[in-house]
Amino acid sequence: MGKDSTAKEPSGKGKGKQAAAGGEENASKGKGKGGKAADGLGTCTYVKARHILCEKQGKINEAYKKLQDGWLNNGDKVPPAEFAKIAAEYSECPSGKKGGDLGWFPRGKMAGPFQDVAFSTAVGATSAPFKSTHGYHIILSEGRKN
Known part of the structure; x- marks a missing residue:
């Protein structure tokens, strides 16, 4: 499938920022279909997530810098309420008005790299910026639930 090549892009960039958020080590564990079950990621049926969507890479990088400066650089997790404030400020998706809240969604509902990152990011962790056909996301x- 073509999804695998695009799914590696977020962790393949190797910026190291995702590791601070706890996502890079989890993303690397989940590369192979057999490896996902070992860490518990990728085995769930539903994910609850928030996101920030921007058309331009520069804007998503600004949002990510705010997350880094406030929490990620200190090794902290971003509180959902604080992520929601940044999503409301930066996201160009209609969900931005709700703090980026996408609620619970099943595997297969979201396309390509978005689904791959959503289902491979540990609960409480924030992904590094990545690109999909809709723009740039965090x-x-x-x-997670089955």
Whole structure:
């Protein structure tokens, strides 16, 4: 499938910023289909997430810098309420008005790299910026269930 090559882009960039958020080590564990079950990521049926969507890479990088300066550079997790404030300020998606809240969604509902990152980001962790066909995203994983 073509999804695998685009899914590696977020962790393949190697900026190291995602590791601070706890996402890079989890993303690397989930590369192979067999490896996802070992860490519990990728085995769930539903994910609860928030996101920030921007058309321009520069704007998503500004939002990510705010997340880094406030929490990620200190090794902290971004509180959902604080992520919601940044999503309301930066996101160009209609969900931005709701703090980027996408609620619970099943595997197969979101396309390509978005689904891959959403289902491979640990609960409480924030992904590094990544590109999809809709623009540039940052995801905050809030929950998982089967």
